[in-house]
Amino acid sequence: MVKIRIIQDRCKQCMNCVRVCTAFDGVYEEGPDGYPVVARPEECVQCLICHAVCPSNAIVHEDYHETVIINPDEKLAERYRNYI
Amino acid sequence: MPRLEPKDRYTLALVPLSGCGGCEVQALRALALAPDLQKRYEVVYWPLVVEETRLPDEVDVALVEGLVRTRENLEALREIRRRARVLIALGSCAAWGGIGGNADSFNHRLSMRAIYGVERIEESAEILPRTFAVTDLVPVDYVISRCPPPVEHIMLTLRAIAEGKPVKTADSTVCSQCPRKMKPIEKLEFKPGLPGPDADPETCFLSQGYLCLGSVTTMGCGAPCTRHGIPCFGCGGPHHEIAERRDMDIITALARKIATLAGLDPVKDLDRVVKKLLEVYNPRRFYVFTFASQVLRGKPHGFAVKALVESRRDPVLRKRLEERARFARGEAPPPSPGGGEA
Incomplete structure (x- = not known):
């Protein structure tokens, strides 16, 4: 599961992330101290629109899915050449 | 990242191109305030500081200040890149084009005619048709942005x-x-x-409806302008994500933030907010320090190119230039200062 961290030193408390979240229930909620809190991280669909609208880059997504494109190396590709 | 072989003393050069010299003074202050840097670096070429007039064959660390405006600048820049191991672009002009990049608002022949009365002076340097930031022309190892670059940034980098x-x-x-x-x-x-004085000193400029580029400008200054009631003009250059990503530009990134603050959708209502922004502000206002940068001119929306074209076609600016040119040739009285605001 993705881990979301809000760096409070940078946060401007503008609640842009609360307003913009595209997940069904919304990942963020306004906390009691005025800072947004990550209430439902399991809802996150990793669209990262919150990064685009955060004025101070205070949101950090950790361990989100990275797509790996598998390419064989040259040696392996050389072996395929003989099959045809 | 280039690594220098461990040595007791490295050679340092500073090459000034077309600029105001403010970055040079900041670099001098950095060396003056840090005695440990004076021990580690030996200045071999720096017109402000040492008498040496020829560039040495090899330099360990070179700083470049200012933007490329003339052919001499271009040759000096290529020469220092060939000879330096580590090249640092110092200041907004070298990094993004800076204030000097606004020279592109006019045709260079028209500007020459408006100032000197002739298109080309025989003994003077050849002016290039457009201005370039240093980072657009040669590979640069480090960029210390801002206008002027803070002393601590220069000290940290050199150390x-x-x-x-x-x-x-x-x-x-x-x-x-x-x-x-x-x-x-x-x-x-x-x-x-x-x-003006009626603006609330506690509330963000964007919330009050004024244009402030703070949310798209890279950090490092401590926000002195907004603390004193002036909105951010973006002297540090755009945030690195805006510079790197193809789908982002200064205007679109700012419009996304403003749209969300206003409770709109940052994707669907983006065009509406951009249109509203451009109705009120001249597109040049978003590129005060990045007007010459090829990085921003190459963005798919092309707002920077649009700003360039609009200012070159601006009838008010053209009329002012022609008035000034007639004055330079001695055919007309001096143009009134302040008239014909663009």
Whole structure:
């Protein structure tokens, strides 16, 4: 599961992330101290629109899915050449 | 990142191109305030500081200040890149084009005629048809942005290079250091010009409807302008994500933030907010320090190119230039200062 961290030193408390979240229930909620809190991280669909609208880059997504494109190396590709 | 072989003393050169010289003074202050840097670096070429007039064959660390305006600048820049191991672009002009990049608002022949009365002076340097930032022309190892670059940034960079360590960087914006409170925008409208005495000193400029580039400008200054009632003009250059990503530009990134503050959708209502922004502000206003940068001119929306074309076609600016040219040739009285605001 993705881990979301809000760096409070940078946060401007503008609640842009609360307003913009595209997940069904919304990942963020306004906390009691005025800072947004990550209430439902399991809802996150990793669209990262919150990064685009955060004025101070205070949101950090950790361990989100990275797509790996598998390419064989040259040696392996050389072996395929003989099959045809 | 280039690594220098460990040595007691590295050679340092500073090459000034077309610029105001403010970055040179900041670099001098950095060396003056840090005695450890004076021990580690030996200045071999720096017109402001040493008498040496020829560039040495090999330099360990070279700083470049200013932007490329003439052919001499271009040759000097290529020469220093060939000879230097580590090249640092110092200041907004070298990094993004800076204030000097606004020279592109006019045709260079027209500007020459307006100032000297002739298109070309025989003994003077050849002016290139457009201005270039240093980072657009040669590969640069480090960029110390801002106008002027803070002394601490220069000290940190030179110290880290001397010790062979990577330089620490932060990836936030000016907003993170600004003390003003961000509030939601109730009605989406923009006020032209700078905030007057009626502006609230505690509230964010964007929330009040003034244009402030703090949320798209890279951090490192401590937000002194917004603390004193002046909105951010973006002297540090755009945040690195805006510079790197193809789908981002200064205007679109700012419009996304403003749209969300106003309770709109940052994707669906983006065009509406951009249109509203451009109705009130001249597109040049967003590129005060980045007008010459090829990085921003190459963006798919092309707002920077649009700003360039609009200012070159601006009838008011053209009329002022022609008036000035007639005055330079001695055919007309001096043009009235301040008239014909663009």
